Every structure is written in structure tokens, then in C-alpha cells.
Amino acid sequence: MADQVIFDKSRPGRRGFIFDPETVPGVTGTEGIDLRDLRKDAPRLPQISELELVRHYTNLSRKNFGVDVGFYPLGSCTMKYNPKVNEKTAGFAGFTNLHPLQDEADTQGTLELMQSLKEGLCEVTGMKEGTLSPFAGAQGEFTGMKLFKAYFRDRGESGRTRILVPDSSHGTNPASAHIAGFEVVELPSNREGLIDPAEVARHCDERLAGIMMTNPNTLGLFESEILTIAGMVHQAGGLLYYDGANFNAIMGKAKPGNMGFDCVHLNLHKTFSTPHGGGGPGAGPVLVGEKLSPYLPEPVTERKDGKVGFAPPRRKSIGRVSGFYGNVGVLVRAFTYLLANGGDGLTAVSEMAVLNAAYLKKQLKHLIEIPYGRKCMHEFVLSAQTLKEETGISALDIAKGLLERGIHPPTIYFPLNVKEALMVEPTETESREILDTLVEALKEIVALARENPAELKASPRNTWVGRVDEVLAARKPRVNHFSE
Amino acid sequence: MARYFPHTGEEVRQMLEVLGSSRVEELFSDIPEDIRSTASLNLSSGLAEYRVEKELSRLSEMNRTGKVCFLGCGAYDHVIPAVVSALASRGEYLTSYTPYQPEISQGVLQTIFEFQTMMAELTGLEVSNASLYDGATAAAEAAVMALNSSAKADTILYSEGLHPAIKQVLATFFYDQPVKLEELPVQAGLVDLKALSSRLDETVAGVLIQSPNIYGLIEPIRDISGLAHEAGALSLVSANPLSLGLLTPPGEQGADIAVGDTQPLGLPLNYGGPSAGFIAATKPLLRKLPGRIVGETVDTRGRRAYVLTLQAREQHIKRQRATSNICSNQALAAVMNTVYLAAVGPEGLKEAALQSSAKARYLARKLKEILGAGIVGGESFFNEFTLDLPCPAAEFNRFMGEQGFLAGVDLKKLQTGTPGNLLTVAVTEKRTLEELDRYVAEAAAFMHHREGKRG
Numbered sequence: 056m057a058d059q060v061i062f063d064k065s066r067p068g069r070r071g072f073i074f075d076p077e078t079v080p081g082v083t084g085t086e087g088i089d090l091r092d093l094r095k096d097a098p099r100l101p102q103i104s105e106l107e108l109v110r111h112y113t114n115l116s117r118k119n120f121g122v123d124v125g126f127y128p129l130g131s132c133t134m135k136y137n138p139k140v141n142e143k144t145a146g147f148a149g150f151t152n153l154h155p156l157q158d159e160a161d162t163q164g165t166l167e168l169m170q171s172l173k174e175g176l177c178e179v180t181g182m183k184e185g186t187l188s189p190f191a192g193a194q195g196e197f198t199g200m201k202l203f204k205a206y207f208r209d210r211g212e213s214g215r216t217r218i219l220v221p222d223s224s225h226g227t228n229p230a231s232a233h234i235a236g237f238e239v240v241e242l243p244s245n246r247e248g249l250i251d252p253a254e255v256a257r258h259c260d261e262r263l264a265g266i267m268m269t270n271p272n273t274l275g276l277f278e279s280e281i282l283t284i285a286g287m288v289h290q291a292g293g294l295l296y297y298d299g300a301n302f303n304a305i306m307g308k309a310k311p312g313n314m315g316f317d318c319v320h321l322n323l324h325k326t327f328s329t330p331h332g333g334g335g336p337g338a339g340p341v342l343v344g345e346k347l348s349p350y351l352p353e354p355v356t357e358r359k360d361g362k363v364g365f366a367p368p369r370r371k372s373i374g375r376v377s378g379f380y381g382n383v384g385v386l387v388r389a390f391t392y393l394l395a396n397g398g399d400g401l402t403a404v405s406e407m408a409v410l411n412a413a414y415l416k417k418q419l420k421h422l423i424e425i426p427y428g429r430k431c432m433h434e435f436v437l438s439a440q441t442l443k444e445e446t447g448i449s450a451l452d453i454a455k456g457l458l459e460r461g462i463h464p465p466t467i468y469f470p471l472n473v474k475e476a477l478m479v480e481p482t483e484t485e486s487r488e489i490l491d492t493l494v495e496a497l498k499e500i501v502a503l504a505r506e507n508p509a510e511l512k513a514s515p516r517n518t519w520v521g522r523v524d525e526v527l528a529a530r531k532p533r534v535n536h537f538s539e
Numbered sequence: 540m541a542r543y544f545p546h547t548g549e550e551v552r553q554m555l556e557v558l559g560s561s562r563v564e565e566l567f568s569d570i571p572e573d574i575r576s577t578a579s580l581n582l583s584s585g586l587a588e589y590r591v592e593k594e595l596s597r598l599s600e601m602n603r604t605g606k607v608c609f610l611g612c613g614a615y616d617h618v619i620p621a622v623v624s625a626l627a628s629r630g631e632y633l634t635s636y637t638p639y640q641p642e643i644s645q646g647v648l649q650t651i652f653e654f655q656t657m658m659a660e661l662t663g664l665e666v667s668n669a670s671l672y673d674g675a676t677a678a679a680e681a682a683v684m685a686l687n688s689s690a691k692a693d694t695i696l697y698s699e700g701l702h703p704a705i706k707q708v709l710a711t712f713f714y715d716q717p718v719k720l721e722e723l724p725v726q727a728g729l730v731d732l733k734a735l736s737s738r739l740d741e742t743v744a745g746v747l748i749q750s751p752n753i754y755g756l757i758e759p760i761r762d763i764s765g766l767a768h769e770a771g772a773l774s775l776v777s778a779n780p781l782s783l784g785l786l787t788p789p790g791e792q793g794a795d796i797a798v799g800d801t802q803p804l805g806l807p808l809n810y811g812g813p814s815a816g817f818i819a820a821t822k823p824l825l826r827k828l829p830g831r832i833v834g835e836t837v838d839t840r841g842r843r844a845y846v847l848t849l850q851a852r853e854q855h856i857k858r859q860r861a862t863s864n865i866c867s868n869q870a871l872a873a874v875m876n877t878v879y880l881a882a883v884g885p886e887g888l889k890e891a892a893l894q895s896s897a898k899a900r901y902l903a904r905k906l907k908e909i910l911g912a913g914i915v916g917g918e919s920f921f922n923e924f925t926l927d928l929p930c931p932a933a934e935f936n937r938f939m940g941e942q943g944f945l946a947g948v949d950l951k952k953l954q955t956g957t958p959g960n961l962l963t964v965a966v967t968e969k970r971t972l973e974e975l976d977r978y979v980a981e982a983a984a985f986m987h988h989r990e991g992k993r994g
Contacts, residue, residue, distance in 0.1 A: 058843060070884060070886065070887065071882040071884060071887075072622075072882040074618060074894065076890075077894070079901035079975065081904075082901050083893075084895070084897035085893070085896070086918060087918025088896075088918075089757070092757050093786065094783070094786055094787050098661050098783070099660050099885070100881065100883075101881045102884045103881060108626075108881050109622060111881075112629075112650065112878060113626065115645070115650055116632050116646045117646065118643075118644075118649075120635060120640075120643035121630050121635040122630075123630030124630070129636055137634050140588050143592065144595035146624075147596060147599035149600050151807040152604040152808060153602050153604055154608055154614055154945065155614050155812075157603075157610065161603040162602055162603075162810065163601045163602065164597075164602040167601065168595075168598050175582055178582055179582075190672035190676070190813075190869070191672065192866065193854070193867065194864075197864055205714070205715075208715060213715070226856070226857075226861070226866075227864050229859035230854035230858060230859055230863070230864035233859035233860075233864075234863065234864050279570070279571055282571065305570070308570060309567075309574050309576055310574075313574045324867065330633045330634050331635060331637070331867075332869075332872075333632055333633075333650075333874065334637035334647070334831065334868050335869045335872075336871060336872060337867040352711065373711050373714055374708070374711030376676070376711060377673055377675060377704075377708070378674055378675035378708065378800065379613070379614070379704070381811075382812040383809055383811060384809045384813050385813060390595075391595055393582070394583070395588065397584040397586065398581065398583070399580075399585060400584075407544040409567065410555070410563060410566060411554075413558055413566055414558060417558055430569045432567075458643055464640060469855070483543070484545070486546070487546075487550055487553075519643070520641065520645055520844040521642065523839075523846045524837050524839075525846055527837065528834040529834070529848050529851070532832075532834050532849060533834055534655055534666050534834050534848070535667070536652070537656060537660070538665055
């Protein structure tokens, strides 16, 4: 029964794993512990044999789509192939069996890897120093915003409280700025889908702390006025933050450091091919220029006398953003990818990512409207608005139609400045014929929208479950199998 | 050198032709000339796969992992069943994104639903989220929840017995924010209840403690929660989840929110990460939880199905008004925890916890005698105890290191200002009696050696 939860398969007394029953002489495990502190009722964990356990999660995994299963053109998520060698190297016992509080003399391999990775990431972004601690892109943003805070406080400019965020930005940008203590000011995009320098100028005053941008932006367009914007923000005393979600477009082609950015985060689980794992773990290293370097969170690695160690605590550091050093296992995978590709390889990665997106866009532009027509970089955004007006078929329906055809849909309803948005990012690891399958599937769906929209509304019909009742889930939340 | 894109030269040419271009470089023409890179990246050339492996193998071997590990303080060397990585490394789990499309994501969704249920069971609370980054950031998120639950309270009281890194993460979280963080002193290693009682008032949003705490001691959670509630504050407890196989869950002792790091539940040390943070709470706090939550529902045909729910709290919907900025979490680590907990079951979890604590007691008693050391707070610890040594912990650690032991964590290295003779020793079920006896013998040799030098 693949649809049972594991708790339903539990049988009293059944065991899946046995610990060696070794005892120690003269003492039990509860001596000295107050009786009230000893658990009375065992947790209702499943009692199940190893084989049943393996079947349960194997069968569950088969109800899941991944890059290993099929095409995943999920915009802004860079669902590229995750090379198997990354998993192999990250599994080396020398990495996995290392305790985070061992002496630096014991951990030179990992420290060397972390330092080299940081140097490599500085080179591709044009930055000077950095931290690998942030666990994910959003935490990188949060770290960056705290660096901004510390910088302004240090300069006696705590009145700089406003962060500009374009309306096309990822939701994490305003959320991160807000929880770091800033006030968020939304910038409307112009008719071309870009930031209008005139809009930025309106906010260039003594309250300006900075701007958060992706470049290329979430429409897949390069913000060609970036130097003007950077000049204005810096002139006004503000700082520029680069959200690296879209960095897969420009490796070896342009560096955020040369665009005027003071702080960058990269999503190693996007650009550097580490697996997304169903939502994590990722890694969101933050790289900075000289202005922000004194404020980096602890610990920061450095080279010294042919070895790598943690630099002495920085007096002006913002503190810590993780209990230890972040997702080190993810860093091993990213470093493996960096070595495998090298500088020339990373440049080719961006070239092929942009080529794939441009090719796909060209094939689709007569099929579904593309509201912003400029040259796209690694992704582009379709709008199903007209189709919806004509046929009633929405971006959601198109997505569900693609599911029925074995393709993971693009990101839908994002960015927010495009109605009925479908954001497509094919990545470089897909072949032309795979891109063509998406084109064919969308042609079929658009035709069906006009001929038999009801059939599309009923899709997907061949997946493990059909469309689910999200309203019920939110109205009567049931988030624990044992709750009423 | 390694190539993960499929394009042949001929295909590139054909695709460019479709685009009316002759050179790939033309695709980048929207990047203004003055910022377009002219030089190639200053990185080495790519390597073939087996050469990459060789280099990574060299680095991994530079690490010294052969010593017998008695280090803890947030990361523990427990037994990990083989099924954990075997199942979690399946490509369907490994290479999927956050399950936004439930129809093709039931695998991750149901597994995380099971994880939430298991964490609720362990903590004695009703609701859990899908995971946070780690134990330290989970503690900070609990503090945010407490602050968000109160209209005017602006203070978080935390115990001195909290892991120092958690204190630092809290300070960073609330840096330059209108939030007060105050440390409560410990008395014999435990929260000073008198000090807590006299400090509590309506300005306090939450009381955050760790149990077992940094010294390994089990805190009187019931009393602390009671005092917190009398003053209208929430009780926030950071716990080692493996200890909850043996110890009374925080939820049964009045805790409103329990957090912690799931590393002890089937995750390798990995130099500190990835693991996952967990956060569980009472049902009324459900809508204040940060991050992803999986809920049960039905599909169009009435079949049971799982979906990410209550997304209206989250950043992609609420943007700057979200309860937290978290997007990616540590889903795969949570999958590993789920498999671990299903493999060991309630009896196995208790066995691992009991063996860890029995072996810790055995070692603690012997070391106390041989080293003439005090044990901070006596024997009310779980699997970790703090020795008050008659010499600097660093000196003992150096000697033991040469004999092949990672003898314990010198607390002074975690927090400046800590006396230099405190050593926290962690023992897991993985340590054998033979290893414990060897540790004891080497400790005796250390004392002998030390006395010899003095004499």
C-alpha cells in the first residue's frame, strides 16, 4: 500500500535496526536523572522492518519528480543536472567524519577547500572577501542586509533605513530586508521590464541604505543601466546588493564587482550544481568588496604560512549566522563542480544556458505572449493573460497540462509584474531535442485550450494524485498524522 | 574539462542559426561593453572527473578523522543505519525542488509530513514545520515567534547555559533592532530560578533555555515554563532531539516552542553541516511558525494528498510582511532524519539514548576519580558532562590528542571569558567499552606524566 503513511505500517515490537546491546559495568543510563525528567510514554515512532522501510521510502520517492527524472524548466531555480561525482566526493569519509570543533591542524583539508572555494567565488563575482556560512540564498540576503546595517552604524549613519527593491524581485528580497530591520521601498519596473534610473533617483537621499537587485533580473533581462544606477546609489551614500539567483547567466561574461555591487550572494544549489534536495540544503555564500569586509560574520577563513585557519575575530563583525560553518557538505559539492569546469568551463556553462533560453524563447514567442521583448539571458517570462481572456485557460492550467505530459512546469505567477506569468529557465544541461519537447507540449496545450479547455482543466490525470484541495488544507490544517 | 551540457559544435551552430546569430557572444550584447569581461576567469582549467576525484580525495585525506571522538557541543558521533543515505540519495529525493507542484511531489511532501509528525511526537508538541537551517537559527526563529506573539513585550531572556554560538546568532538576528536580549545567570550549571523569577515581568516575550544545556545538564523545564507563563512570556526550549528518546519532552513540561538541531538523528558530522533545525510548537502558534509546512488534504477524486500549506505566512506571498524570510530549508536532511527515526523506532531511539547516557556516566565517574576533577552540576546530565579539571583543558586535550583521542571540547574555545579548565565530554552509543577504558587509562597516564613533571 504505497499511499499509507509509515505510521499505519507500524506493528508493535517490530524492529528495523538493532544497536549493539553493549552495557557498561556498575551504572545505568538513568542514574542521577530526576524521575520527573524521564519520559513516561514512548514517542509513537513507527515500528517496522528494514525491508518495509526501504519499500516505503522507495515507493514514496517514485511519487516525486526530480532533475534525474525529467525536464525541469523552473524559472529562477536553475534546475540543472547535479553531477554524480559531487555526491561521491562529498561522501568521502575524510569530509563526513570531521567534527566541527576539531583543531584547525586536524581539519586542513576542509579548510583548504573552503578557502579555495571562497577565492574562486570571489574571482567569478569580482569581490574581495566573503563568508560561506549562510545556509541558503535568503540567509545570504539577510547576512548582506545586516552587513549594510553594521556599515551604516559604524559610519554614524543609522538614519539610512530604506532599501529599494524592484517589483520584479524575489519575495525573499523584501522579506530579508524587512527582518534585518530595514524599510522596504518597491520600485516599479519600466515598460521594458527594467529598473528606471529616474525612479531610483527619487529615493536618493539621506534615508537611502541601498538597493537589492538581480542582474539579469527575474524577467531574464540584463539591467543595462546598472552603471548609472550604481553611480547614483553610491553618490547618495547607499550600497548595492546583488542577489545571485540568476548568476548562471553571466559567468565569465560580467562580474557584479565591475557593475558596482558591494555585496553578492550566490546560490550554490543553483549555479554550482548542488542538488536542491526537495527544498534544501543549499548554500548562500556572501561575497563582499572592501567596504563591507570588516563586518563579515564569524568565522572567516584566511591563509597563513601555507595553512588555512580562522582569522582572529573581527571587532566589527555582525556576529554569527550559523551554529558552525554553514552547509559544509554542500560546499564540497560546489568545489567539485568548480574544479571540474574550471574558468573556461564555467564561461561555457553560461553561454549554453543563454543559448538554450534564447532558442526556446524564439520557438515559443508566437505561441504564448512574451510581454518584455528584449534579448533574454538565461530565462524568459511568458504571459498567458491573452490566452486566458480568450479561452479561460490560465497559467496554472498550462502548468497542470505540462505535468500530464511529463514535464515540470515553469515557475508560475512570478514575477509579480507579469500577469499569468510562466517563467522558463531551461539551463545549459538540456539538449535541443528536450527543449523541443517543451515546445511541442505547449503547442498541444494551446491548441487544446482553444478546442477543449475542459480537458485541460481536468489535468493532470496521470499523476499520483490529481489537483489538490489547497483551500481545505489551509482552512483545517492537518499537519500531524496523530492530531485530531 | 568535465562537461555537463550536451551541445555538439554542430548543434550550437544550428541553434544560433535559428536565432539569426553567428556567434554565441552576440547573445550577450545587452551587457554594456564597459562591464563585459574581456579577460577569461583567473581560475584553473577544468579537470576530467577522475582527476577531480583525486584532488578531492587528497583534500579529504588531509583531514584527520582517525581519532576516537568525544566531542559534542552541538554535533555528535552517533551510529547511522545504512538505510539512511541509501534512501535519501535516491535521485527523486535528491534532485527535486521545493514541492510547489503537489501532483508530482507527493514523495517529498508525504515524507516531510511524516517528519513533522515525528518531531511533534519527540517534542510533545502538536505542530512542527518542515525544517529550518540548524539548531542555532531555529532558536532565533523561536525568539522571533515569541516577540511576534506579544503586542508590547520586547525582551528575550536566555540562559547562560545556552550554546555560545546560539547566543551569537541571536545577537546577530536582533542586531540594530528594537529587541532586548538579556542573559540569565546559571547556578551550579543550571538556570538560576530566583534570578529568573525576579527578572520576569510584562516586558519579557520569551524565556529561551537549552536542555541538556552547554554543560550537558538537564534543566528544570517545568519550573522555568511555569515562571515564564506566570509573567505572560512563552517558554522556548532548545533540545537535543535524541535525548527525547529518554527524557520527558519539553511539550509535556509547559514549553510553548521546542527547537534544536537534528544532527544526532542519523546525520554525519560533516564538519557541522548540513543538518536541519527543527521547530515545534503548540497548536495556537501554528500560523506564527516560520518556513514551510506540509498539510494533509484531498485531491479532486477524494484521495489523500499532501501539499505545502498556510503559504500566506511566507515570503513569496507576503514579501516584507512574511513571518520569516526562509525559502530553501534543509529538506533532504529532514528526509534523512525521518528514515533514521523510522529505522530505529521508539525502542531503538531509547536504546541509543540510554546507552549514550550510561556510557557517559561510566566515563564521568572514572575520570572524576582519576583526574580529581569536579563535574559541573553533578550527575543530572544526559550524554555529555563538563569536567572541572585541575589543569587547563587545552593541556589535557593536547596529551589525549597525541594518544588518538578527541577528549572533549575546551569550553574556553567556544566562549571567551570561560575558565580554561572546563572540558565538555560527549559520549554516544557508538563508543565501545574498550574505547572508554582506553580513554580512562590514557587519562591516568596524563596524571602520572603531569605529576612526574612536577615531582
